[in-house]
Amino acid sequence: MTKHVDAVSELAENVATPFERAQAMPVSAYTSEDFLALEQSEIFSRSWLCAGRADALKKPGDYMTIEIAGEPIIVLRDREGELRALSNVCRHRMSVLLEGRGNVRTITCPYHAWTYSLDGSLRGAPAMEKNDSFCKNDVSLPAIRSEEWLGWIMVTLDPDLPSVTETLADVDTLVGYLNMGDYVQTFSEEHRWNTNWKILAENFMESYHLPMCHAGTIGGASKLQDMVCPEGFPGFNYHHILKDDSVPLALAHPSNTALQGDQRRRTWLLAIYPSLMITLTPGYFWYLSLLPDGPGGVKILYGGGLSPEYMNDPKAEEHFAALKGLLDHVNEEDRGCTERVWKGLQSKFAKPGALSHLERPNYEFATWISNKVSAK
CATH class of the missing domain: 2.102.10.10 (Rieske [2Fe-2S] iron-sulphur domain)
Incomplete structure (x- = not known):
């Protein structure tokens, strides 16, 4: 039996367990060169990126x-x-x-x-x-x-895929009220981290890590008891958090009178399969678009920007400076956490543990990957 079949079988067995008893993905799904080759041919060559x-x-x-x-x-x-x-x-x-x-x-x-x-x-x-x-x-x-x-x-690269609009219609149903297409990008950068692309994707998909990993930035504004992780959709998963005013840019601009109630402070975290991760708030957005670079490397397109109201504010430059400083700090915290996971995966004692109810998106992501590579 070849290595990639081992990894495919291990992952299929892993996601066959009901979510209430779910475990993290097996080590081989991250470390196998053959499994990555399958991801390239069955996922990245056949998805909207x-x-x-x-x-x-x-x-x-x-x-x-x-x-x-x-x-x-x-x-x-x-x-x-x-x-x-x-x-x-x-x-x-x-x-x-x-x-x-x-x-x-x-x-x-x-x-x-x-x-x-x-x-x-x-x-x-x-x-x-x-x-x-x-x-x-x-x-x-x-x-x-x-x-x-x-x-x-x-x-x-796939000439036969349904259109993005058709595939991801439910995204607009969820967050269309924020008019994401009107947000203005203020920066875009390219990076490479020493971790598997799925580790970084999973890190984005769950906010269970926020209070600890991001203690120096947004962790204090993120309460585990306020996090909601509903079941996702075929093409993406999501969760959302209600933010307080400790990060003012995450709230609707005072001039925005269209948003009401919790709409003014709800942050959405959208994981568009396989590798577009979007944080969308009433005041700003940021994103990571991921491409694998070997099992232990990921190329990252990292960008973000402001809602139209913040862009039109006389203090727009100050708003951007505050946003960029915050996001860079958050990103460095995530880099440390995800590169430590990759390092830990090299241990002979590495073994997947049980998932929290706040990690439902990770389970759905693993299931989606398993379905794609198992179809080969």
């Missing part, structure tokens, strides 16, 4: 690059102002075309200067006139499926 916020690509030619399951991709704003995603591999000798982020008028290969328009069509190819098989009009960068959803850029 987040490339960040649409307002990060404002002008024609603005672009960013990502890599999904080893596939290099360009996400850009074309000349007509539409978002599109393209293969980031030259159609000549297969060099990667663009790196990082920036703005371009055309996409020019750094190897032999083949040049593509922002719609992916080949614009120029030097010194090709003597090859009779070459026709410029027959060459273009393959398109990758992309959609804008509530302000997010979503991409997938």
Whole structure:
């Protein structure tokens, strides 16, 4: 029996237990190279993944690059102002075309200067006139499926997936009253942590760790008895917390008269499968979009911003500075906690323990992963 079958079987057995007696995921689900290969082929290659916020690509030619399951991709704003995603591999000798982020008028290969328009069509190819098989009009960068959803850029390698709007309609039902698409991104960064991608995802999904792990920041505003962890939906799980005024930005801005009662202080934590984690408050949002980098590494697109009311406040810069300082501190606390879990998983004594009722999202996440990899 191969290693990946062992991990798949162990996880399937793990999630077959009812939630009331549930245990954390088995060690092999985090540490097995073969299991990660299955996740790449059965999950990341077949899911909608987040490339960040649409307002990060404002002008024609603005672009960013990502890599999904080893596939290099360009996400850009074309000349007509539409978002599109393209293969980031030259159609000549297969060099990667663009790196990082920036703005371009055309996409020019750094190897032999083949040049593509922002719609992916080949614009120029030097010194090709003597090859009779070459026709410029027959060459273009393959398109990758992309959609804008509530302000997010979503991409997938799967041509047959239902649309994001259809798949995640229940998200809008839950939090549509906050108009997430109107929030304004104020920062975006890329990081890499030494932990498994699922450890970080699970850390986001439960707030059981807040009072301890985040004692220096938001822990005091998070009461375990006030946390609600309902059953999730097929494409995501969620929980929510009522915040006090110790973090003022988490509350609705005084000028917002549309939100009433607990709506003005409810924080939502949405885990969009497989790897988009969104914290949404009446005053700000922040997110992590995760891609695995080996069993013990995770690449993180980390960003956030403010609600329209806070952006329009005369003290917007102060609000942003306060938000960024808080989120960076929270992130560092999470990094410490999740990297310690990865280190602990290397122990011969590592063994999954029982889950709290506040970790229902983790159980649902494990079940979702098991269903995906078991279908192989």
